[in-house]
Amino acid sequence: MKQKKLTNPSVVIGILKKAGLRLTKGLGQHFLVDENIRRKIIEAADLDSSDVVLEVGPGIGTLSQEIAPKVKKLWLIELDETFIPILKENVPSDNTEIRNEDALQIDLASLDPAPTKMVSNLPYNIAAPLIIRLLSETTIERFVLMVQHEAATRLSAGPHSKEYGALTVKIAYFAKIKKLFDVSNQVFLPKPNVRSAVIEITRRPGQKADARLFKLIGELFAHRRKSVKKGLIIAGYNKETVEKSLQESGIDPKKRPENLVVVDFQALDTSLAKV
Numbered sequence: 001m002k003q004k005k006l007t008n009p010s011v012v013i014g015i016l017k018k019a020g021l022r023l024t025k026g027l028g029q030h031f032l033v034d035e036n037i038r039r040k041i042i043e044a045a046d047l048d049s050s051d052v053v054l055e056v057g058p059g060i061g062t063l064s065q066e067i068a069p070k071v072k073k074l075w076l077i078e079l080d081e082t083f084i085p086i087l088k089e090n091v092p093s094d095n096t097e098i099r100n101e102d103a104l105q106i107d108l109a110s111l112d113p114a115p116t117k118m119v120s121n122l123p124y125n126i127a128a129p130l131i132i133r134l135l136s137e138t139t140i141e142r143f144v145l146m147v148q149h150e151a152a153t154r155l156s157a158g159p160h161s162k163e164y165g166a167l168t169v170k171i172a173y174f175a176k177i178k179k180l181f182d183v184s185n186q187v188f189l190p191k192p193n194v195r196s197a198v199i200e201i202t203r204r205p206g207q208k209a210d211a212r213l214f215k216l217i218g219e220l221f222a223h224r225r226k227s228v229k230k231g232l233i234i235a236g237y238n239k240e241t242v243e244k245s246l247q248e249s250g251i252d253p254k255k256r257p258e259n260l261v262v263v264d265f266q267a268l269d270t271s272l273a274k275v
Contacts, residue, residue, distance in 0.1 A: 034187035
């Protein structure tokens with residue numbers, strides 16, 4: 001059977017019509033209809049026959065169609081059951097397994113073999129919590145993800161910027177992240193109100209989730225306009241303990257959380273735990 005060109009707007013509309021779906025923003029899906037952008041995402045993923053790939057929110061299978069023939073195994077997690085029969089028709093590969101589940105709730109240990117890469121056009125509302133969950137609970141080494149442009153800016157932000165926050169620091173603890181390229185809202189059906197961007201996340205070896213460190217990061221950024229010293233005291237730490245820990249970790253008490261990098265938070269966390 002001839003493969004459907006899923007980046008063709010007419011084909012997308014036909015698939016949705018056959019399934020009884022109207023092309024509206026209320027559907028909660030924005031379908032990529034630009035072959036060049038699809039090609040760039042697949043090329044950035046640098047896929048080979050040993051890869052086990054996770055894709056979340058595959059929709060009608062626009063990326064899946066290109067991923068499946070190149071890899072050992074493709075896991076598709078799609079929350080909307082309407083798209084399950086569409087995926088089965090558009091991505092009929094023997095190496096592909098579809099799960100009709102919530103990516104934020106799925107038992108990740110049940111994905112066997114375990115994913116080594118992730119390639120997705122992520123639903124905007126789950127991007128941040130899902131990335132943190134996957135970095136914390138899986139061994140995925142590399143992510144190539146399309147996300148909302150604003151999220152990409154926040155995720156890849158550096159210190160001293162207003163976009164730099166607790167999420168940025170937590171991801172930087174686990175991995176290196178960079179924005180690969182911007183994506184216009186003109187390449188989707190229906191057209192979203194916001195632009196997108198494709199980001200690359202590469203895991204740092206040996207980093208394990210650290211609940212105590214993450215708690216500290218969250219406490220400080222909850223009062224991001226306060227100095228680190230004031231933020232810690234507001235969070236409930238004893239003033240003497242705070243002063244001693246800041247001195248021991250070499251951090252200027254007047255600095256704000258947005259001025260600290262991952263190693264600063266780690267040093268402060270270690271010092272606070274000892275006092």
